[in-house]
Amino acid sequence: MSNSLDGKVALVTGGGGGIGRETAKVLVDHGARVVVADLSEDAGNGTLEYIDGGDAVAFVRADVTDLASMQHLVQAAVDRYGRLDIAHNNAGIELTGPDLADVTVEQFDKVIAVNLTGVFISMKAEIPQMLAQGGGSIINTASSLGQSAIAHQSAYVTSKHGVIGLTRAAAVEYSDKGIRVNAVLPGVIQTPMIDALEETYPGFKDALLTKHPIGRLGTPHDVAEMVAWLGSDAAAFATGSQFAVDGGYLAI
Ligand code: NAD
Incomplete structure (x- = not known):
């Protein structure tokens, strides 16, 4: 494993979940020190056990919908490791089931609050430290689903389209100040989020498999390696872009 992230400090929100847990591990494997952030203490501690990275990894409970909580997280990373070089804003929730007209305003707002406003709040907390x-x-x-849609996911699809817009807007404002901002676009990745959907909608996974020309669903590791590359100096000219890791989903 290369040490392309030696000396860098990262945080990963949703770091207790499938993609975030593996990303935190890969970042540590590449030489970074990492603060794992999650709403769930159990999930976050599970990630610490999974990585077994000693002093190179720490868990801080944080809620991406709460600015004070995210500012506390950034400060905790700086207090512990001295800086913040890489932020993987990854916490998210899904809502599958109702057709748009049957989605309640509360359900819609909740998905937007975590998946979209949560990314805004995260960047609002992270950027001052990166500028400094x-x-x-x-x-x-x-x-x-930030560049396409499927049925019964209107709130989620909206939130992910919004994340791409927000990413582009932030890149336009901050790239000349040394902050690169990119979005990673996973296809369907085998994680607890997808397992929960399969439980509610048996056959969900097989149906989605047909949308991946590569012939399999993704793994958290597939996404984690892209995040590590985007966080590294090898990606020095990449900003404001969308990086699909989707087995060809968006090529269809
Ligand atoms: P997951 O459910 O395994 O993990 C999500 C994590 O986010 C959980 O640990 C949860 O506790 C945490 N979280 C939820 N709300 C939070 C909040 N307010 N503050 C902090 N943490 C919070 O999901 P995953 O599959 O690992 O998904 C991670 C990201 O990838 C999400 O943004 C998701 O939308 C996106 N994504 C997933 C897939 C997929 O197929 N799994 C595909 C495309 C995009």
Whole structure:
């Protein structure tokens, strides 16, 4: 494993979940020190056990919908490791089921609050620290559903389209100040989020498999390696863009 992230400090929101947990591990494997952030203490501690990275990894409970909580997280990363170079804004929730007219305003607002406003709040907390130290790399988790749609996911699809817009807007404002901002667009990735959907809608996974020309669903590791690359200096000219890791989903 290369040490392309030696000396860098990262945070990962949703770091207790499938994609975030593996991303935190891969970032540590590449030499970064990482603060894992999640709403769930159990999930976050599970990630610490999974990584077994000693002093190179820490867990801080944080809620991406709460600015004070996210500011506390950034400060905790700086207090512990001295800086913040990479932020993977990845926490998200899904809502599958109702047709648009049957989605309640509360359900819609909740998905937007976590998936979209949560990314805004995260960047609002992270950018001042990155500006103060002269730069950084922000990677926001969108989705192939940030550039396409499927039925029964109106709130989620809206939130992920919004994440792409927000990513582009932030890149336009901050790239000349040393902060690169990109979005990663996973296809369907085998995680607890997808397992929960399969439980509610048996056959869900097989149906989605046909949308991946590569012939399989993704793994958290597929996404994590892209995040690590975007966080590294090898991606120095990449900003304001969308990086699909989707087995060809968006090519159809
Ligand atoms: P997951 O459910 O395994 O993990 C999500 C994590 O986010 C959980 O640990 C949860 O506790 C945490 N979280 C939820 N609300 C939070 C909040 N307010 N503050 C902080 N943490 C919070 O999901 P995953 O599959 O790992 O998804 C991670 C990201 O990838 C999400 O943004 C999701 O929309 C996106 N994504 C997933 C897939 C997929 O197929 N799994 C595909 C495309 C995009």
